[in-house]
Amino acid sequence: MEAVKMAEEYKFETRCIHGNGGLVEGHPYGAVSVPIFQTATFAHPGIGRSTGYDYTRESNPTRHELESVMSTLEEADDSIACTSGMAAIGLCLELFEEGSHILCTEDLYGGTVRMFESIGEKRGVTFSYVDTSDIELVRKSIRKETKALYIETPSNPTMKVTDFAAMKEIADEYGLLIIADNTFLTPYFQKPLTLGADLVVHSGTKFLGGHNDVLAGFVCIKGKGLSEKLRYTYKTVGCCLPPFDSFLVLRGIKTLSVRLERQQENAKKIALWLKDRPEVKAVYYTGLPEHPGYEINQKQASGCGSMISFKVDSEKRARKLLESVKLISYAESLGGVESLITYPMLQTHGDVPVETRERLGITEDFLRMSVGIENAEDLIADLEQALAE
Structure with missing residues (x-):
């Protein structure tokens, strides 16, 4: 006892x-x-x-x-x-x-x-x-x-x-x-x-x-x-x-708490940066005050984590970003110390019927990012060069 x-x-x-x-x-x-x-x-x-x-x-x-x-x-x-x-x-x-x-x-x-x-x-x-x-x-x-x-x-x-x-x-x-x-x-x-x-x-x-x-x-x-x-x-x-x-x-x-704190810190910086990019149409991150679930998440959770989804302005740009990232890996899974970016319509939700995916907004221009513990400025620089024309 x-x-x-x-x-x-x-x-x-x-x-x-x-x-x-x-x-x-x-x-x-x-x-x-x-x-x-x-x-x-x-x-x-x-x-x-x-x-x-x-x-x-x-x-x-x-x-x-x-x-x-x-x-x-x-x-x-x-x-x-x-x-x-x-x-x-x-x-x-x-x-x-x-x-x-x-x-x-x-x-x-x-x-x-x-x-x-x-x-x-x-x-x-x-x-x-x-x-x-x-x-x-x-x-x-x-x-x-x-x-x-x-x-x-x-x-x-x-x-x-x-x-x-x-x-x-x-x-x-x-x-x-x-x-x-x-x-x-x-x-x-x-x-x-x-x-x-x-x-x-x-x-x-x-x-x-x-x-x-x-x-x-x-x-x-x-x-x-x-x-x-x-x-x-x-x-x-x-x-x-x-x-x-x-x-x-x-x-x-053993390192869960320190990893998650760093990942969340990085994710907040990246979400704010993505919001201001002309190529990005929408950012889905529960740490943004404008998120529809922000208040409820604040009430029942002590943090917002490090998962970000976002929509870019075209399927072409989404595919280019995936093939252009250098530091961030285009890979399935999430939550590791390495930052990963995923194309849900082909990967995590490939088995979901097209009409259901599209109704949910999981479309050809939709990406999901798992933010790691790297330096946030390096991650942003990688996204910036990948988003460029």
Whole structure:
């Protein structure tokens, strides 16, 4: 109990490194970094006895430490580390039976939509998509078979903001679960479980790992009942994060707070610069006061992160920019120390029907940028030369 009490007193930055306290004391030989327990199985001390670990598909000391750190950061009752963010979302889908309906933010990551409309619907679960920033529209879209609200805020890639307090009120009224994708802001800037969510999913590949070198995903859980259901499925389907990958994500999390502060600082400078460029028609960044969701984001999050989307004045200019950047990489993914720029219509949302993409504004002139920790002036200079005629 003393370690837990101490953890409540630790600030977020300290918990990124020390978790709930006492991690080093539990490591063999006093190792400061968590050892990589690269083993598939563990010997039993005797019949009917266990060291606490039996088989890595079910649990592993390296992964357990990562899950413990994630739980203290998200203020969760349990966290499950998966092989990818998609594996984490797939695990959540196993909670729903045939005939269930899930109401989703309309502007979701394209891979999430692909999973819902292929694997989810094949299992008899149906999905509908609405603008969850429109509270009355959400309420009107609930059916008798609706079991959950699936929220991504800010949304990917148009950065719409959903009000968690309003969603919690609706969920309580209709007896719904709230599942929130917190990949963009991470628990450093936003803690959905404290705002009313029941489950939080992450692509740990992104900001949590932070170095574009590992795939990972998380489900962070409120409540013992949900934890038991998901843990049982987890060990059964075997989507467990390997020990070495767990080590890499733990190493990344140690610098989460300092990376995100620098990335956000850079993003604010770049968003303001983009606003004044004649080639740029619109900038979507929740840190700009004119953003429609600015006030709500200020209320429920401690920051605005480092994801920016913007529209240029033509498809030709968009394609030229992608092929002209030198410092910034034209690549999928986000959240790493390196700045990346993406063409959502071809990459992240390539599987979304054209009419849906265009209705959402994900058009041929639309770009998404993940701002890294480089010098902001260097990043701006790279964008400037890439935007030039």
